[in-house]
Amino acid sequence: MRQTPVVEARESVVMRGAIVALLLFMWMPIVIFKPFIGILLWDWISHMNPHKQTYGFAMFFPFLDFVAALTIGGLLISKDKKSLPAHPIVAIILIYFIWVTFTTIVGFEPGYSFEKYTYVFKVLLFAFVAMMVMQSPNRLRAFVFVMAASLAYIGVKGGLFTILTGGSGRVQGAGGMMDDNNQLAMAMAMLLPLSMYFVQHPPLKILKWPFAGATFAIMLSIVGTQSRGGFVALAAVMGMLLLQSKHKFKLIAVLVPLVIGGLYFMPDSWKNRMQSTENATEDSSFRGRVVMWRFSSNVADDNPIEGGGYNVFYVRRAQELYMPPGEIPRAPHSAYFEVLAEHGYTGLLLYLSMLLTGWYAGGSAAKKFRKHEETKWIGDLCAAIQLGLVGYAVGGLTVNIATFDLFYHYLAVIVMCSNVGDEILARQTFRVADDGKKIIAAGPKKWSPHGSGSKAARQKTSPT
Secondary structure: OOOOOHHHHHHHHHHHHHHHHHHHHHHHHHHHHHHHHHHHHHHHHHHHHHHHHHHHHHOOOHHHHHOOOOOHHHHOOOOOOOOOOOOOHHHHHHHHHHHHHHHHHHOOOOOHHHHHHHOOOOOHHHHHHHHHHHHOOHHHHHHHHHHHHHHHHHHHHHHHHHHHOOOOOOOOOEEEOOOOOOHHHHHHHHHHHHHHHHHHHOOOOHHHHHHHHHHHHHHHHHHOOOHHHHHHHHHHHHHHHHHHHHOHHHHHHHHHHHHHHHHHHHOHHHHHHHHHHHHHHHHHHHHHHHHHHHHHHHHHOOOOOOOOOOOOOOOOHHHHHHHOOOOOOOOOOOOOHHHHHHHHHHHHHHHHHHHHHHHHHHHHHHHHHHOOOOHHHHHHHHHHHHHHHHHHHHOOOOOOOOOOOHHHHHHHHHHHHHHHHHHHHEEEEEEEEOOOEEEEEEEEEEOOOOOOOOOHHHHHHHOO
16 A cells, blocks of 8 residues: 555654664764764764754764764863964954853853853864864865865755745755854855855866856855845855956956846745835834843943843743843844843953954965965965855844854864964975075975974975
8 A cells, every 4th residue: 555645754764763873873983083073073963964854863872972072072182282273263262161150150140141151062072173173174175074064064065945836935944053044144145155165176087067057046045045134145255256257347247147047936924024214114024123132232231241141031031121121132143242131241342242253264274375375275274264254244244143053163273274274385395596586395294183293304495
């Protein structure tokens, strides 16, 4: 007897869960001996949430916690270098984490704060462990590729859904950090420059055109979320890309037809939602955001140093004290007001410092490494990450993404790029020719994840 389509679909999803579980369990024993494999698994689970797209036990099994524990255990017994790179981004993240730990302890209701604090702890733990482990060119490439491919999978699905529904269906959240359509749009806006990077530097030549197609699908998925904040973030990324590009006219020639075609393709419901930004003061959604921004300011004005702690927006006592009369509490809908209410003006200053440090470090590294042929790919990667941070900064104006995984992971990638790029340049040895003028490259040293080599090797290859 033939099964119904519903039963067949359910069995298919159950089978998918079994396959995902098998893949993860198969790699777990290796993680103890190869911590970088654990980082890549951690990377995949964090950004794609493959188990959440299944049914049955796999959907709820804490794969990420198991992988994290095994990775850290493997790192402890490994002989690899275990210190964090000396970088301003590392310092500012550590200071910020210390501060949010303090605000969690002294907040209005530590019980309300603890769940979000635990989430942030896990996000930063992954960033720090990744910085410690992924300190070679191949590991850096693998880390970024897994991140991009995991998110691109979601972007391609969203783009295809937008095409199939003619833009009338809304692309919803994918779980994890992309819990709703607004957060998914932010992730895709941040991913877009990275996808373009892989068109320029594909791991394999055969992947160049698939990434080009994925880039187009990612843009469609942002539009398909019907997120006004996502649309603004997309515009900011594309505008900054246009300003930085050396081929402005070519880029305009490609973008203008896409924009015109996209506007013609999208239904009236989408156009009306985007045009509602012109009448923001009459929009109930926008008005609700302004109410929560006022709530955040009221909390910070009374608690300027420490704020109210994580999730202060849902603490009844805080609502009674600081919510404008007659208004309904909701999410803050702004990363900046989110931090302001939860961690005070001190926390907001540290958060902005972290964002600006990442943006400046990414730009500086891009400029530095693009000068050398050996590290040009790292310079281009840093430029893509910096552009992604622009999307994050603009999107954060209207979406509460202060604890967004991808932001902190992008900061980690900048640190990895700086560390690996400096190591590659340090491997280049030079000597002065007999005429005292011409400098001749003596060739690169063998790569070592522990540094530039032994003392004897450094003395042997030192400039003459």
